[in-house]
Amino acid sequence: MSKLGRLNRGETNIDFLKWWKIGLAISVFLMVVSVGSLLTRGLNLGIDFKGGVSWEVSAPGVSIDETRTALESVGEGTAKIQIVGTDIIRVQGPESTPEHTVEVTKTLAELANTEPANVSFSTVGASWGGDVTRSAIRALVFFFIAILIYLTIRLEWRMAVAALVAVIHDVLISVGAYSVFQFEVTPGTVIAFLTILGYSIYDTIVVDDKIKENERFVGQSGRLTYGQMTSMSMNQVLLRSINTTVVSLLPVIALLVVGAGIMGAVTLEEFSIALTVGLLAGAYSSIFVAAPILVWLKEHQSKYKVIRERLQAQGIDIAHASARVDLLGAGVGSAAISATSTPVVGNSVSAPASIAAPSGVIPPRPRKNQRKR
Amino acid sequence: MRRLRGFGSLLVIVIVAASALIYTLVAGNKPLLGLDLQGGVSVVLKPKQQVENDTIDQAIAIIRQRIDAIGVAEPEITRQGDNILIQIPGVKDKERALQLVGQTAELQFRPVLANVPVTPQEATTTTSGDPAATTTTVAPEASTSSTTIDPTKTVGGLPLDVCTSGLSAEEINAAGQAILPQCKDGQLVGSYAVGPVALTGSALETARANLGNSGQWVVAPTFKSGDDGIGGFNGIAGQCFTKGSTCPTGQLAIVLDGRVLSAPSINSQSFKADQIEISGSFTERTAKDLATALKYGALPVEFEQQQAQVVSATLGQDALHAGLIAGLVGLIAVAIYMIAFYRVLGLFAVLKLGIEAALLWSIISWLGANNGLALTLAGITGIIVSIGVSLDSNVVYYEHLKEDINHGRSIRSATDKSFVSAFSTIVKADVASLIGAALLWWLTVGPVRGFAFYLGLSTALDLLTSWAYMRPVVKLATRSKFLLSRPRILGLPAEKTQERANAKSSNRPNAEVSQ
Numbered sequence: 101m102s103k104l105g106r107l108n109r110g111e112t113n114i115d116f117l118k119w120w121k122i123g124l125a126i127s128v129f130l131m132v133v134s135v136g137s138l139l140t141r142g143l144n145l146g147i148d149f150k151g152g153v154s155w156e157v158s159a160p161g162v163s164i165d166e167t168r169t170a171l172e173s174v175g176e177g178t179a180k181i182q183i184v185g186t187d188i189i190r191v192q193g194p195e196s197t198p199e200h201t202v203e204v205t206k207t208l209a210e211l212a213n214t215e216p217a218n219v220s221f222s223t224v225g226a227s228w229g230g231d232v233t234r235s236a237i238r239a240l241v242f243f244f245i246a247i248l249i250y251l252t253i254r255l256e257w258r259m260a261v262a263a264l265v266a267v268i269h270d271v272l273i274s275v276g277a278y279s280v281f282q283f284e285v286t287p288g289t290v291i292a293f294l295t296i297l298g299y300s301i302y303d304t305i306v307v308d309d310k311i312k313e314n315e316r317f318v319g320q321s322g323r324l325t326y327g328q329m330t331s332m333s334m335n336q337v338l339l340r341s342i343n344t345t346v347v348s349l350l351p352v353i354a355l356l357v358v359g360a361g362i363m364g365a366v367t368l369e370e371f372s373i374a375l376t377v378g379l380l381a382g383a384y385s386s387i388f389v390a391a392p393i394l395v396w397l398k399e400h401q402s403k404y405k406v407i408r409e410r411l412q413a414q415g416i417d418i419a420h421a422s423a424r425v426d427l428l429g430a431g432v433g434s435a436a437i438s439a440t441s442t443p444v445v446g447n448s449v450s451a452p453a454s455i456a457a458p459s460g461v462i463p464p465r466p467r468k469n470q471r472k473r
Numbered sequence: 474m475r476r477l478r479g480f481g482s483l484l485v486i487v488i489v490a491a492s493a494l495i496y497t498l499v500a501g502n503k504p505l506l507g508l509d510l511q512g513g514v515s516v517v518l519k520p521k522q523q524v525e526n527d528t529i530d531q532a533i534a535i536i537r538q539r540i541d542a543i544g545v546a547e548p549e550i551t552r553q554g555d556n557i558l559i560q561i562p563g564v565k566d567k568e569r570a571l572q573l574v575g576q577t578a579e580l581q582f583r584p585v586l587a588n589v590p591v592t593p594q595e596a597t598t599t600t601s602g603d604p605a606a607t608t609t610t611v612a613p614e615a616s617t618s619s620t621t622i623d624p625t626k627t628v629g630g631l632p633l634d635v636c637t638s639g640l641s642a643e644e645i646n647a648a649g650q651a652i653l654p655q656c657k658d659g660q661l662v663g664s665y666a667v668g669p670v671a672l673t674g675s676a677l678e679t680a681r682a683n684l685g686n687s688g689q690w691v692v693a694p695t696f697k698s699g700d701d702g703i704g705g706f707n708g709i710a711g712q713c714f715t716k717g718s719t720c721p722t723g724q725l726a727i728v729l730d731g732r733v734l735s736a737p738s739i740n741s742q743s744f745k746a747d748q749i750e751i752s753g754s755f756t757e758r759t760a761k762d763l764a765t766a767l768k769y770g771a772l773p774v775e776f777e778q779q780q781a782q783v784v785s786a787t788l789g790q791d792a793l794h795a796g797l798i799a800g801l802v803g804l805i806a807v808a809i810y811m812i813a814f815y816r817v818l819g820l821f822a823v824l825k826l827g828i829e830a831a832l833l834w835s836i837i838s839w840l841g842a843n844n845g846l847a848l849t850l851a852g853i854t855g856i857i858v859s860i861g862v863s864l865d866s867n868v869v870y871y872e873h874l875k876e877d878i879n880h881g882r883s884i885r886s887a888t889d890k891s892f893v894s895a896f897s898t899i900v901k902a903d904v905a906s907l908i909g910a911a912l913l914w915w916l917t918v919g920p921v922r923g924f925a926f927y928l929g930l931s932t933a934l935d936l937l938t939s940w941a942y943m944r945p946v947v948k949l950a951t952r953s954k955f956l957l958s959r960p961r962i963l964g965l966p967a968e969k970t971q972e973r974a975n976a977k978s979s980n981r982p983n984a985e986v987s988q
Contacts, residue, residue, distance in 0.1 A: 148780075156788060188788070202568050217567070220512075220789075222782035228517065231556075231779070232921075239916035246908050254901050291851055291924045295858055298909050298928070302862070302902045306869060309898040340872040346810060347868065348861025351803030355857060359799030365792045367509070368799060371854045379861075 112338055116331035116391070123388030127269060134276020143279050146286040149233065151195050151226030155204060156366075157219040159212030160187040167191065170211045174203050184366045195226065236290050240297075247301055255308055258397040259390075263304040266390035270300045270381040277377045288370035296378030299348065303341065303386040310337045311394070325408045326398040330391050338387075345383040352376055483945035486938065490828045493835035504834070505841030506562075507849030507923070510793040512786030513562035514570050518776040520555055531769040532578070532776070533557060535730050539573045549845055556779065560847075567783045575778050578730035580674030580770020582706070583667040584713055584720035585736050589629035589652055591664050629664050636661050636732075645731040653726070655733040665733050667726050668719060671709035674770025676702045678746070682760035685752055690760035692751040694767050696744075703746035713739040729766050796853045807860060815871055816964035817956065821946050822867035828942055829863055829934045836930065851924040859931035862906065866939045870895040870947070871964065878966050885951050892944050899939055906932045 147154050159167075164181045167189055171177055179193040191208065201223060202216075209216040244264060251260035274296055278285055311333045315326075324332070352375045360369030398404050508515045518536075520529065533550055540548040540561060549560040559574050625633055629652040631640075636656035645651055649669030655662050678695040685691035696703040713720035726736040737751045751763070804826070811819035833856065840846040873895040877887040910929030914922055950956050956963045 157785070158787060158791070198568070198571060218785045218787050220783055220785045222784075223778070223780070225519075225777060225779045227519070227777075228779040231519075232917075235917045236921060239913050239921075242916060243909050243912045246912060247905060250905060250908060254904075287921070288851065288854075291854070291921055294909075294913060294921065294924075295855075295928070298906050299861075301905050301909070302865070305902040305905055306865075306898055309901060313894065336876060337872070340868050343814065343868045343872070344861070344865045347807050347864040348858075350806040350810060351800065351857045351860045354803030354806060355796075355799045355854070357799075358802045359795040363791070363795035363798065365795030365799075367792055367850050368795055368854075371851075375858065 112335045114331075114335055114338070116334045116387070117327055120388060120392040120395075123384075124392065127385075127389055130273050130276065131269065133280065134272050137276055137279040141279050141282065143275070144282045144284050146284045147192055147222075148224050148228065148287050149230070149285065151224050151228070153193050153196060153201055153204075153221060153223045155191045155208055155219055155221040156184075156188055157208050157212045157214065158187055159189045159208075159214075162189060162211055164189075167208075167211060170207055171204065174200070174207050176204055188366065190366075195223070198223075232287060232290070236294070240294075243297065251305070251308075255305075255312060258394055258401075259304075259308045259312075262390040262394040262397065263301055263308065265393050266304050266385040267297050267300045269385050269389050270296055270378060273381045274374060274378045278374070283373055284370070286367075286370045288367055289374050292371050292374030292378065295375060296382060299379055300382035300385060303344065303382050304390045306340065306344075307333070307337050307386045307391065308394070311391070323411075325411060326404040327395045330395050334387055334391060341383055341387060345379060349376065349379050352379060480945045480949060482941040483949070486828060486941040490831040494831040497835040497838045500842075502835075502838035502842045504837045504848040505845065506789075506793065507847035507852070508560055508562055508782065508784055508789070509850045510789045510848070511562055512784045512789040513560065514567050515561070515780075515782045515784075516559045516571065516574055517779040517781075518557045518559065518575065519779045521775040521777050522772075524555065524772070524774050525768075527765050528769045528772065528774055529555065529557070531765050532774040535578045536574050538730065538732075539576075540570065549847075557776070562847075571778075571781055571783070575776055577773050577775045578769075579773060580677070580766065581670045581728040582672040582676075582709060583653075583670055583726045583728055584709060585722045585724040585726050586650070586666040586668050586720075587722065589627070589664045589666050591627045591629070591631070591633075591654075591661050593625075593627060593633060627661070627664060629666065631661070631664055633661065640731045653728060653731060653733050655736070663733070665724075665726055665736055667728065667733070671725075672705045674767070674773060676705050677767055677771035678702070679771055680764045680767035682755075682757070682764040685750060689752060690755040690757055692755065692760050692763045692767070693747075694749055694751070694764075696746040696749070698746055703744065706749075707743040710739045710744060711742055714742050727763075727767070729770060734763055734766055792850055793853075796850060796857075800853070800857050803857060804860065807864065811864060811867070814964070815867075816962050817950060818867070818871050818947065818964040821943070821950070822864055822871075824946075825867065825938050825942055826860065826863060829931065829938055832934055832938075833931060837927075846926075847923075848927075849923045851921070852927040855924040855927035856931055859928060859935070862903075862932060863935045863938075866895075866899045866903075866935055867943060869898055870939075870943060874947075875966055878960075878968060883968050884957060884960060884963075884965060888948050888951050892947075896939065896944070900936065903932050903936050 164183060167181050168177060168179075171179055171181070171191065176191065176193050179191050182190045182192075184190045189208070189212070191204070193204070201221060205216050205219045205221055208219050212218070244267075247267075248257075248260045248264060251257075251263055271293055274293060277283075278289065283289075311330055314329050314333045314336075352372050355368050356372035356376060359365050360372060399408055520532075524532075529552065533552065536557070536559060537548070537550055540550070540559070548562075549558075551558050561570055627633060631652055631654055635654045636659050640653075645653065650667070652664055652666050654664045676696055678697050680692060680694040682690060682692050696706050709720070709725060713723050713725050716723045720739075722738075724736045724738050727734045735751065735753070737753065755763070808819075808823045808826075811822045813819070815822065837846075837848055841848065870892060873891040874884075874887050877891050878884055882890065907929055910925045910932065913925035914929065917925070950963060960967050
């Protein structure tokens with residue numbers, strides 16, 4: 101059976117307990133790099149956050165040097181000049197008077213051989229970026245609180261906390277990427293970061309919902325530790341996570357490649373870089389950050405601690421998660437749960453269904469909503 | 474008919490989407506494009522000092538008058554907290570627009586030299602203020618009179634449309650003497666020749682409107698003490714009371730931003746600072762308007778230009794084209810992926826996008842036409858992003874279906890059963906997105922708001938179409954014997970019911986032995 105085929109049937113058998121350790125190492129490494137870069141290099145903030153004037157004009161064939169020479173006559177010789185997209189010249193200077201702004205606009209129009217009306221410019225007061233950032237951060241804090249409450253109500257507080265940690269992880273890494281590569285941070289980037297939050301939460305909820313479903317069937321039967329059950333849930337939602345990430349990424353990559361790359365729309369580039377990084381981080385973190393944190397929290401809960409210790413006492417391998425559990429029984433109502441654990445490299449003990457029902461094991465709860473079908 | 478139970482919502486949503494789209498196309502509604510896409514001027518003004526609500530509103534009214542004066546189609550002026558966001562699409566003289574909105578308006582007290590009738594110079598019509606009546610007639614050649622006659626101007630030399638076109642600062646302050654209009658609801662109702670500025674609004678302490686002794690609405694301004702306040706006022710009031718050469722009419726005009734608000738006659742030699750009453754034929758509204766204007770004059774709102782953006786029409790259109798083409802390419806790529814992966818079910822998912830697109834386009838166009846809500850580049854990004862959110866609902870459902878079928882459920886029974894679980898997941902996830910979008914919308918400013926709005930809108934549409942379209946359409950497909958017997962075309966694994974029945978006698982189902 102091909103791996104892809106198994107993936108397609110949700111029958112992969114990846115030991116996430118093992119991968120989480122690797123994931124932890126990767127996440128810690130990335131976060132250290134992000135925080136380190138933020139502290140030492142900082143962010144390349146656009147004029148929207150520092151205050152200043154920015155001009156843009158489509159000027160095919162005009163070089164940066166030519167622009168600088170032309171701008172020296174109006175005292176903007178030190179301005180930052182870039183060619184963005186294919187032929188758009190972008191000039192950024194400090195805050196100045198409206199008259200001066202008009203003067204530069206005219207100079208650029210002459211240079212680009214066009215009307216002043218074809219020159220875009222934007223002036224930003226130094227406090228504006230601060231206002232935008234403050235309001236975004238305030239919204240962010242409220243968002244975190246609201247999500248925490250909502251997930252606590254709909255799922256449970258441990259999942260809410262795990263989801264939140266995953267989100268913070270994603271934002272940190274995305275912002276870190278902007279710091280490491282010194283991409284310019286604009287209001288567009290802020291929007292993209294906010295989108296990342298949405299994606300990350302969304303993805304984590306879908307995964308958590310699956311865990312919750314399995315928790316009912318498996319967790320209470322006491323045959324798997326919470327970690328093993330979660331790993332199994334991961335295998336079941338893996339294809340969904342991959343497909344979702346692909347369908348979300350395709351339009352964003354189109355924005356990046358077609359919109360920004362081929363057609364040279366600068367604003368699209370700002371959105372799409374952050375979104376690409378954030379989407380990948382979001383898909384990764386629901387599996388490699390939110391899930392292990394949830395497991396960690398859960399296995400401190402006495403119910404699951406007891407199960408874990410009992411399984412350990414029985415000599416059942418709890419360090420690996422290759423146990424496959426057929427959930428069909430619970431699903432169809434025959435209440436038969438069979439658990440087998442395929443031997444993992446040498447020393448593990450397989451647990452056939454017969455010994456997996458020692459006295460004291462909580463019997464599988466009958467499905468609550470036994471609907472007609 | 475029983476067979477069709479549960480499919481009503483499918484019919485409804487398809488009809489609603491189709492008719493909404495047809496209506497939008499027939500009515501010619503199009504999304505209103507934001508400044509970043511069509512070019513124009515956008516300014517954010519922040520008051521330099523703490524201000525009261527009604528003074529901000531007064532400031533907005535003044536700014537609106539000024540923008541109307543440049544003759545722009547649909548300026549949008551909104552308050553965001555204490556900030557004022559001004560968006561002027563497609564304006565030609567961008568520098569002038571920028572200059573005009575930032576200037577602080579001044580309240581002035583000026584003696585009235587003469588009441589000037591507002592009849593057109595040609596005097597062919599007896600009524601005033603109707604430019605349409607005169608512009609069609611041909612202006613006669615200037616006769617013996619030394620002044621040329623301009624039928625578009627009043628006898629006093631004011632343009633007939635001065636109330637909508639405004640006067641320049643030079644005209645208002647020309648040589649200390651000027652002819653200024655009095656406007657009511659955008660119509661010219663009178664004009665005054667006024668003398669030099671005797672006093673500015675800074676002499677005022679405050680003002681309020683109340684019911685006077687006679688039961689009429691009056692406006693009661695309170696002046697500051699000292700020579701800069703009531704002293705200055707009494708100086709000019711005395712001249713007006715005696716109808717001296719500086720104030721022959723005995724009237725004192727209250728002028729705000731070059732327009733005469735009121736020109737009351739002075740009835741006393743001198744006044745006490747807090748015992749002044751302006752009476753006349755005020756209604757409650759006009760009295761309050763004047764009081765607000767006086768209050769504003771006492772403390773004119775000075776603005777700081779927080780952000781100004783001027784987007785050239787060409788750059789805006791380039792961004793729009795790039796966004797649309799990128800969106801289209803992304804859409805095609807996603808459609809290919811979904812159909813390759815889920816076959817017929819994938820096609821349903823793409824059709825679901827189509828229904829959402831039709832609804833979204835109609836809603837955006839409608840909002841653009843009726844609420845002036847513009848579609849910005851940030852909004853377009855929000856929509857492109859929501860493609861992923863929408864398709865995710867399908868992926869969640871389809872994967873659930875596949876899992877149930879792999880576990881031995883029949884396709885038909887799985888469609889209903891899986892939908893219940895999958896929809897619960899979709900609702901949880903979508904509601905989280907909606908919470909996020911709503912908070913962003915309430916708590917942020919500028920481009921983030923536009924993005925949040927469109928993300929929220931398309932998430933809500935996803936919830937709707939998931940329930941009303943995805944559920945019945947998949948169910949309908951499993952009604953087809955042709956598709957049911959060929960699950961591969963449907964994009965589902967083969968049913969295992971038979972295998973399972975066989976396997977029940979043996980200990981383990983085949984499917985799991987083979988792993």
